[in-house]
Every structure is written in C-alpha cells, then in structure tokens.
Amino acid sequence: MSQDRSHRGPVQRRREISDHVLSEGSASAADLAERFGVSPMTIYRDIDELEREGVLRKFRGGVTAQPSGVFESNVAFRKKTMRAEKEALAARAATLIEPGMSVLIDDSTTVLELARLLPRFEPLTVVTNFREAINLLAEERGIQLMALGGDYDPLHDSFLGVSCVEAVEALRVDLCFVSVSSVYGDHAFHQEQRIVAVKRAMLAAAGRSVLLIDHSKLGRTALHRLTPLSTFDLVLVDGRTPPDDLRSLDERGVRYDVAPIPDPPSRRPR
Structure with missing residues (x-):
C-alpha cells in the first residue's frame, strides 16, 4: 500500500493526509511517513503546507486537527x-x-x-x-x-x-x-x-x-x-x-x- 501511495502527487497525498488526521484527530510525522511511503522531510513539507492552508495544526513531532487558543478546527473535523x-x-x-x-x-x-x-x-x-x-x-x-x-x-x-x-x-x-x-x-x-x-x-x-x-x-x-x-x-x-x-x-x-x-x-x- 505504501509503495502505491509513494507514487501519488503531493496534492492528492496532502488530501489523504488531511482526511486521515481529521478522522483520527492527530498523527505523528513518523507514522504519516510510513503510511504514505515517503521521507520524513516530505511529510514535514506536507504538514507545513496543510498548516499554511489552515487545515491542520503542527505540534512537536506531528500534526493535529484539534483546536487551540489561536487555531480553529477545520469544519469537517x-x-x-x-x-x-x-x-x-x-x-x-x-x-x-x-x-x-x-x-x-x-x-x-x-x-x-x-x-x-x-x-x-x-x-x-x-x-x-x-x-x-x-x-x-x-x-x-x-x-x-x-x-x-x-x-x-x-x-x-x-x-x-x-x-x-x-x-x-x-x-x-x-x-x-x-x-x-x-x-x-x-x-x-x-x-x-x-x-x-x-x-x-x-x-x-x-x-x-x-x-x-x-x-x-x-x-x-x-x-x-x-x-x-x-x-x-x-x-x-x-x-x-x-x-x-x-x-x-x-x-x-x-x-x-x-x-x-x-x-x-x-x-x-x-
């Protein structure tokens, strides 16, 4: 599964990352890298982009859909x-x-x-x-x-x-x-x-x-x-x-x- 996913483009991968985190509430970068068959560096780039879009929020070592004092959760979550x-x-x-x-x-x-x-x-x-x-x-x-x-x-x-x-x-x-x-x-x-x-x-x-x-x-x-x-x-x-x-x-x-x-x-x- 991870091998197939590694050949998908960044837009589709980020959409799947978003869906996964919105479903689970949070995920570590290491787990996401393994799940999608890409390097940790690639995952961190994806996380940065998803945070920039306001979809997810970074925390040390991972990403979350949970709200914070300055971050409102995505409506889907x-x-x-x-x-x-x-x-x-x-x-x-x-x-x-x-x-x-x-x-x-x-x-x-x-x-x-x-x-x-x-x-x-x-x-x-x-x-x-x-x-x-x-x-x-x-x-x-x-x-x-x-x-x-x-x-x-x-x-x-x-x-x-x-x-x-x-x-x-x-x-x-x-x-x-x-x-x-x-x-x-x-x-x-x-x-x-x-x-x-x-x-x-x-x-x-x-x-x-x-x-x-x-x-x-x-x-x-x-x-x-x-x-x-x-x-x-x-x-x-x-x-x-x-x-x-x-x-x-x-x-x-x-x-x-x-x-x-x-x-x-x-x-x-x-």
Whole structure:
C-alpha cells in the first residue's frame, strides 16, 4: 500500500493526509511517513503546507486537527465532534422558534444542527453566512432564505469579511443563534478576529440572541474576546456539563438552561 501511495502527487497525498488526521484527530510525522511511503522531510513539507492552508495544526513531532487558543478546527473535523451534545442543544434551541419569525444563524457546526430542524417551523425567514446551511435549506419552499455574501473561507465553509458584516448590519431579526470556540470566566471567545467581527454584527442585529455551547468549550481559552455572556438573552449548555461549571454560571448571574441528552437506545430502561 505504501509503495502505491509513494507514487501519488503531493496534492492528492496532502488530501489523504488531511482526511486521515481529521478522522483520527492527530498523527505523528513518523507514522504519516510510513503510511504514505515517503521521507520524513516530505511529510514535514506536507504538514507545513496543510498548516499554511489552515487545515491542520503542527505540534512537536506531528500534526493535529484539534483546536487551540489561536487555531480553529477545520469544519469537517468539528462536524464529527460532540454530536449528541449538539443535537441536544439544537432541540432545546428549536423550542424558542415560532412560525413567521426571522432567524439569523452563524457558521458554527453546533448551530448547523439547529438548521436541520428549521423546516418544522415554516413559514420562516432564515439568514446565514454558512454555505452548508444555505445548501441544506435552499430547497425548502416555506423558508425565505437570505444568504449573506462576503469573502468565501474554505476552512469555515462560510462567507466573512467587511461585506458580510455590512450585510448583517443592514438587517434586524427576531432571533440570533450562535456558538463560539470557548467560554472563559464570564466572556465568550473565538480564535479568529474575522469570525468575531461577523458574530458581533449578528448579535447587534437581533432582538434576542442565544448562545449554544457544549461542555467541552467551557473553561477553555481562545485569543479574541467576543462578548460578555450577559449579552445573550439565554445561554444553552448540554446535560453533560459538570456541576462546577453550572455553579460558575450561577455565580456570575448568567441566564442559562440545560439541554438534556437522551440516553442511547441500547441504554434506555425497558
């Protein structure tokens, strides 16, 4: 297998490296060199290029798809993580929506789970900059879909930049749903300033705003402070959130609700 792979071009090899690391979460350079039948020097060149493209992140001796305080994970990796928690958050968020509303959703994979539920509330006006959400809702006749333009960013599969911010600023919606990379203390954070600019515009354009955050993001740090948690009318956390984190939200006076996570079918009592 490695001999066959060694004859593949760098573009195809990097795509396969990316797929492998996104699937596994991380990999060492030595393992990748053996797996793809190339030299460690070649693998390090591939890793450098994948990091430059924002697909993966280097660490000593290897590469990872995991986020850091300055690196947001690729959307393909984020879609695979915390699925049960995201579905629970989306189900709870959906109870806030009524037919006839205008709803603004960001480019997070957490809120993408909510986008899958929106056809239940037709007629509905939905505004988003997330290409996957646009594709998901484009054929729904009962949804008036407004796609926010801007500079396309393949890492997030969304439209960003000044023109996106200006498009948001021209709107006023009933409800806005967003997620972030981390919550630390009484603030929400994100690694990338261009994402922060769009999310801030979204929050300012909404009559009410809701933050959906799974427990893995609590107590984590990221480079850019987005907004105080008090900005949100409601913060939704999942049912696996540790009691200490809930107590911290209580102490800070954060308006929050817990989205229960159903037991898997095999674990439900008969």
